[in-house]
Structures are given as structure tokens and as C-alpha cells.
Amino acid sequence: MDLTKEQLLVTYRKMRMIRSFEEKLSELVTAGKLGGFLHLYAGQEAVAAGVCGRLDERDYVSTTHRGHGHCIAKGVRAKGMMAELFGRSTGVCKGKGGSMHIADLEAGMLGANGIVGAGIPLATGAALTCKVKNTGGVAVAFFGDGASNQGQFHEALNMAANWKLPAVYVVENNGWGEFTPTEFVVPVKDIAVRADSYAMRSDIADGNDFFDVYEKAGLAVEAARAGEGPTLLECKTYRYYGHYVGDPLAYRSKAEAEKWKTERDPLDAFESRVVGDAMLEAEELRRIDGEVTAELDAAVEAAENDPLPDPASLYEDVYAQE
Ligand SMILES: Cc1ncc(C[n+]2csc(CCOP(=O)(O)OP(=O)(O)O)c2C)c(N)n1
Numbered sequence: 001m002d003l004t005k006e007q008l009l010v011t012y013r014k015m016r017m018i019r020s021f022e023e024k025l026s027e028l029v030t031a032g033k034l035g036g037f038l039h040l041y042a043g044q045e046a047v048a049a050g051v052c053g054r055l056d057e058r059d060y061v062s063t064t065h066r067g068h069g070h071c072i073a074k075g076v077r078a079k080g081m082m083a084e085l086f087g088r089s090t091g092v093c094k095g096k097g098g099s100m101h102i103a104d105l106e107a108g109m110l111g112a113n114g115i116v117g118a119g120i121p122l123a124t125g126a127a128l129t130c131k132v133k134n135t136g137g138v139a140v141a142f143f144g145d146g147a148s149n150q151g152q153f154h155e156a157l158n159m160a161a162n163w164k165l166p167a168v169y170v171v172e173n174n175g176w177g178e179f180t181p182t183e184f185v186v187p188v189k190d191i192a193v194r195a196d197s198y199a200m201r202s203d204i205a206d207g208n209d210f211f212d213v214y215e216k217a218g219l220a221v222e223a224a225r226a227g228e229g230p231t232l233l234e235c236k237t238y239r240y241y242g243h244y245v246g247d248p249l250a251y252r253s254k255a256e257a258e259k260w261k262t263e264r265d266p267l268d269a270f271e272s273r274v275v276g277d278a279m280l281e282a283e284e285l286r287r288i289d290g291e292v293t294a295e296l297d298a299a300v301e302a303a304e305n306d307p308l309p310d311p312a313s314l315y316e317d318v319y320a321q322e
Pocket of ligand 1: 064065066114115116117143144145146147148174176177178243
């Protein structure tokens with residue numbers, strides 16, 4: 001494995017930040033301190049961390065309605081995201097975007113998206129930019145199993161394969177699309193096989209195992225950078241919370257969720273591996289847990305006290321500028 005101790009610490013911090021960020025949001029909504037429509041990513045941390053662990057500042061990602069984890073993994077700061085969720089002018093989108101519109105172009109985050117599947121052509125366009133400008137960059141689209149039934153998915157994959165774009169399509173198959181089991185609406189067992197229609201490379205990873213995702217994402221990113229075209233990477237995983245915060249979860253059994261949480265948790269699996277193989281010590285991870293908690297508490301306190309956007313700024317940033 002080609003990860004240094006420093007990279008393992010950075011990886012754990014990201015996964016811990018994603019988990020704690022989502023848990024904090026759930027708490028804040030329940031306490032009536034935060035509004036808005038939120039879709040939490042907890043349970044899927046190894047996918048965002050494993051894929052983004054292969055990216056650098058040349059690269060782009062696009063995400064979905066469940067996008068906080070991808071933002072954090074690509075380097076968007078938790079403080080700016082928290083302020084954004086509170087609708088404050090200090091937020092990454094000056095408080096005018098919110099959860100489903102977080103974008104941070106400096107971090108290569110092209111945007112969350114409330115339209116299922118719509119991030120896929122955005123990343124495809126970014127991949128075309130990387131190719132035309134010859135930057136060596138790669139664009140990654142993260143999306144769910146439900147999005148792989150959308151026309152945009154098929155159109156984008158066809159174009160990317162045909163033009164050999166430096167793109168990676170990461171489908172996070174978490175077993176559910178809103179309140180519907182994936183097998184009810186997807187006739188293939190592995191969504192990865194859909195790549196065959198476009199003569200595209202594909203791979204399947206255990207989305208709860210950081211190391212498996214990291215390895216397979218590495219192959220996909222390497223192929224993209226080498227001019228070999230895109231890959232469809234399916235990561236099999238599970239979402240811990242309901243579809244949205246407040247979802248009563250009447251459609252799935254508690255036992256199913258418990259099984260994933262106790263037997264397949266991505267943070268536990270990471271810790272067992274790195275501590276078991278003596279790559280990191282448990283105390284180092286506990287120190288990071290404490291630092292993340294403190295960072296999030298400070299982010300919430302700042303967000304609660306930051307100003308709302310000035311109404312006079314309503315028409316600013318409406319159109320993209322060069
Ligand atoms: C074009 C479109 N159709 C339907 C919806 C309503 N909707 C929001 S999320 C969602 C399910 C998406 O499932 P999936 O792509 O598997 O992502 P997950 O929620 O599991 O992360 C649906 C149908 C929407 N937002 N946009």
C-alpha cells in the first residue's frame with residue numbers, strides 16, 4: 001500500500017469530519033436550531049475519502065443532494081460549509097446556496113445538485129476542459145444508484161467514452177433510492193455492467209472499505225490521466241440515516257441498518273486495519289476525534305453568530321463571470 005503515515009492521518013481526519021459533521025447536523029435539526037432540507041452521507045465516508053485521496057488541485061468533483069461528504073473530502077472547509085447551512089454571508093456560497101447547492105471552485109468542487117443525475121454531465125464537461133486544456137486533471141462525478149437510471153447518466157457516459165475523457169463516474173450503490181430498494185428499479189445486479197454498453201472500463205469496490213476504494217479509484221484515476229478514458233466505479237455501501245433528516249424510516253428494517261453499523265462501519269474498519277497493522281496508534285485517532293469535535297463546535301458557534309447576507313447583495317453572483 002502506497003500510503004504514508006501522514007496520508008493515513010489525513011484520511012482518518014476526513015472520514016471522522018464527515019461522520020461528525022453529519023451527526024452534528026442531525027442534532028442541530030432535532031434541536032430546532034437548523035432548518036432546510038438535508039440528506040446525510042454518514043455510512044458512506046470511505047467512498048468520498050477513498051476516491052478524493054487520489055485527487056489533487058488539478059481535479060474536479062461534482063456531487064448530489066447527499067454531497068457534504070464529497071465536499072469535505074475534496075477540501076471544502078467545514079467552517080464555511082456550516083456557515084452556508086446556516087444561511088450566513090460567511091458561507092462558501094455567501095449563504096445563498098445551502099446544502100444542495102454547495103460549490104467551491106477553489107477546491108475543485110463543482111457543486112452539489114438537487115436534480116438527480118445532473119452532476120454527471122457537469123463533471124463530463126469539466127473532464128472535457130481538462131482534456132482540451134491538457135491540464136492533466138481528472139473530473140469525478142459522484143452519484144447514487146437511482147441516478148444511474150437517468151438519461152443524463154447514459155448520455156454523459158456515451159460521450160465520455162467516445163471522446164476518451166479523463167473522467168471517473170463513481171456510483172455509490174447504497175441499496176436505496178429515496179424509499180425504494182435499488183433492486184426494485186434496477187434490473188442488473190451490478191450497476192458497473194452498464195459501462196459495457198459504452199465500451200468503458202468498470203470496477204466494483206467495497207464502498208465501506210477505504211483501502212479497496214482507494215486502490216480501485218487509483219486505477220481509474222491513473223487510466224484517466226494516461227489518456228485511456230473514463231471508468232465507471234461502483235462502490236457498494238449503505239446510508240445510515242434516512243433519505244432526508246426527519247425521514248421516519250418506515251420502509252427499512254432496524255436490523256438491516258444495525259447490521260451495517262455494527263459489522264461494516266467504514267470508520268471502524270479503517271481503525272481495525274491501521275491499528276491492527278501497527279500503521280497508526282489508537283491514541284492518535286482519539287486525538288483527531290477531539291480536534292474534529294472542537295473544530296465543529298467552533299464552526300457552529302461562529303455560524304450562529306455570523307451575519308445573514310445583506311438584502312442588497314441579492315443579485316450578486318447570479319451569473320458566472322470569467
Ligand atoms: C430529476 C429528479 N427526479 C427525482 C428527484 C427526487 N429525488 C431526490 S433524491 C432521489 C433518490 C436518489 O437516489 P440515489 O440516486 O440512489 O441517491 P441516494 O439518495 O441514495 O444518495 C429522488 C428520486 C429529483 N430530485 N430529481
